[in-house]
Every structure is written in structure tokens, then in C-alpha cells.
Amino acid sequence: DQQVKQNSPSLSVQEGRISILNCDYTNSMFDYFLWYKKYPAEGPTFLISISSIKDKNEDGRFTVFLNKSAKHLSLHIVPSQPGDSAVYFCAAKRTGANNLFFGTGTRLTVIP
Amino acid sequence: GAVVSQHPSRVICKSGTSVKIECRSLDFQATTMFWYRQFPKQSLMLMATSNEGSKATYEQGVEKDKFLINHASLTLSTLTVTSAHPEDSSFYICSAPPGQGGGYTFGSGTRLTVV
Numbered sequence: 001d002q003q004v005k006q007n008s009p010s011l012s013v014q015e016g017r018i019s020i021l022n023c024d025y026t027n028s029m030f031d032y033f034l035w036y037k038k039y040p041a042e043g044p045t046f047l048i049s050i051s052s053i054k055d056k057n058e059d060g061r062f063t064v065f066l067n068k069s070a071k072h073l074s075l076h077i078v079p080s081q082p083g084d085s086a087v088y089f090c091a092a093k094r095t096g097a098n099n100l101f102f103g104t105g106t107r108l109t110v111i112p
Numbered sequence: 113g114a115v116v117s118q119h120p121s122r123v124i125c126k127s128g129t130s131v132k133i134e135c136r137s138l139d140f141q142a143t144t145m146f147w148y149r150q151f152p153k154q155s156l157m158l159m160a161t162s163n164e165g166s167k168a169t170y171e172q173g174v175e176k177d178k179f180l181i182n183h184a185s186l187t188l189s190t191l192t193v194t195s196a197h198p199e200d201s202s203f204y205i206c207s208a209p210p211g212q213g214g215g216y217t218f219g220s221g222t223r224l225t226v227v
Contacts, residue, residue: 002155009153034215041223043118043205044156046215089155091216098209099146100216102155 003027004092006103014111019077021106023090026071030092034100035064035075037086044089048075080110114140116208118219125196125226133191133222135206142208145189146216147181150203159204162189196226 005024013019021035031052036044050057050064050073057064063076077084087107091100115138125131135145143164148156160170160181168181178200180192193200205221 004155036218041121041203041221043116043207043218043220046217049215098144099158099161100156100207102148102157104153104155 002104003030004090004101004103006088006090006106008106009104010107010109012109012111013080015082016079019075019080019084019108019110021075021077021088021090021108023073023075023103024071025073025092025101027092027094027101028071029094030101031095032093033064033066033073034091034093035062036089036091037084038089038105039086047088077108080108082110082112084108085110114208114217116142116206116217116219118206118222120222121220122223123225125224127197127226128195130192130194131196131224133193133204133206133224135189135191135219137187137208137217140208141186142189143186144209145183146207146209147179147189147191148205148207150205150221156205160191164189193224196224198226200224201226 034049035047038044048062066073087105089105090103117136145162147159150156159174160168162168162181162183164183170176183189206219208217
């Protein structure tokens with residue numbers, strides 16, 4: 001049962017434009033959400049997170065938006081750079097638990 | 113920042129043999145370590161949670177006798193794939209719970225190929 005879903009397996013964006021990666025979840029007990037960037041044969045690298053008490057968190061070029069009523073979050077990268085090309089995973093944590101539930105990932109390609 | 117060192121990064125083994133994967137927390141103590149597995153084009157799926165000084169907790173469907181987890185100290189957790197079969201070929205990765213900044217720290221992963 002995939003509780004965290006990323007319905008777009010891939011996304012291509014021109015350099016300098018905005019990249020928007022989407023994530024949906026089904027479990028209303030999730031209270032903390034994270035975005036990770038992953039290169040092949042490497043571990044995920046933490047990018048940004050957001051608590052369920054917020055609806056937006058910003059860190060440099062990265063902004064995460066959370067819409068609890070829609071059980072949807074998104075990661076905005078602006079401006080996109082070729083070095084941002086990687087697979088992006090969203091992840092969620094349940095109240096009272098420490099393990100993460102991951103989406104299936106979206107491969108972002110930023111075209112120079 | 114927190115670093116989790118995972119070894120080996122890549123291993124090829126014969127069917128029926130056992131393989132040990134180590135994860136060490138280098139600059140912090142990890143009382144808990146999460147072990148994930150990722151099949152191609154799929155998400156990371158939690159296999160088990162190791163706890164220092166007590167038995168590991170396995171997710172449903174994961175054979176605890178096949179995937180032996182040991183958390184011998186506050187800085188070392190190991191996963192041993194016993195009697196490996198080709199279907200065990202996968203990317204295995206460990207993760208420590210969040211430290212400063214809120215992000216879980218992941219090891220670099222181990223690509224296991226069973227031939």
C-alpha cells in the first residue's frame with residue numbers, strides 16, 4: 001500500500017525556469033514531510049522539510065508547500081539549474097513514529 | 113553535519129552465500145537505525161529498524177531469519193543477508209533518525225548483486 005505517491009515519474013525543465021515536483025499522501029497521521037534528492041548508487045540527500053503545522057517552508061531556491069486538506073505537497077525549485085538534475089523523493093513521517101514512508105520518486109532533468 | 117558511513121558500496125556474491133552490510137554513525141550516536149531496500153524504479157521500502165541493545169523490529173513480509181540485523185553499539189548497525197538468492201539483488205540503504213536540521217541521515221547505500 002503506497003501511502004506516499006509521486007505520480008510524475010519524470011519532469012524536464014529549462015534552466016532558469018521553475019521546477020515543480022508534486023507529492024500526494026493518503027495517511028492523515030503524517031505530521032512531517034521531507035524532500036530528498038538522490039543520484040544513482042548514492043544515498044538520498046536531505047533538501048528541505050515541513051511540519052504539518054505549517055503550509056510553507058523556504059530555503060534558498062527550494063520552497064515546499066503543504067496543503068493538508070488536499071493531502072498534497074509540492075517542491076518548487078527556482079531558478080532551476082543543471083546540477084539539480086536528479087531523482088527527487090518526497091517522504092512522510094507518522095505521528096509517534098520515526099521511520100519514513102517514501103514516494104516512488106520523480107526524475108528531474110534541467111536542460112541547459 | 114551528521115554522517116552515516118555505509119560499506120560496502122557494491123558487492124557481488126554467489127547464491128547461497130551471506131553478505132554483511134555495515135552502517136556506522138561517524139560523529140554522533142545512533143540508538144536507532146532504519147534499513148531500507150529499493151528495487152529498480154521503486155521507492156525505498158522500510159525493511160526493519162535496529163535498536164541498540166534490543167531486538168530489531170521487522171516490517172511485515174520481511175524474513176527476520178534471512179535478514180539478520182544487529183545493533184552492537186551506539187555507532188554500528190549491521191544487516192546480514194543470509195543464504196542470498198538472485199531475488200535479493202537490490203539497493204540496501206541505512207538511515208539514522210533526524211539530528212540537527214530535521215533531516216534523516218542516510219548512508220550511501222549498498223548495491224547487492226546475487227549471481
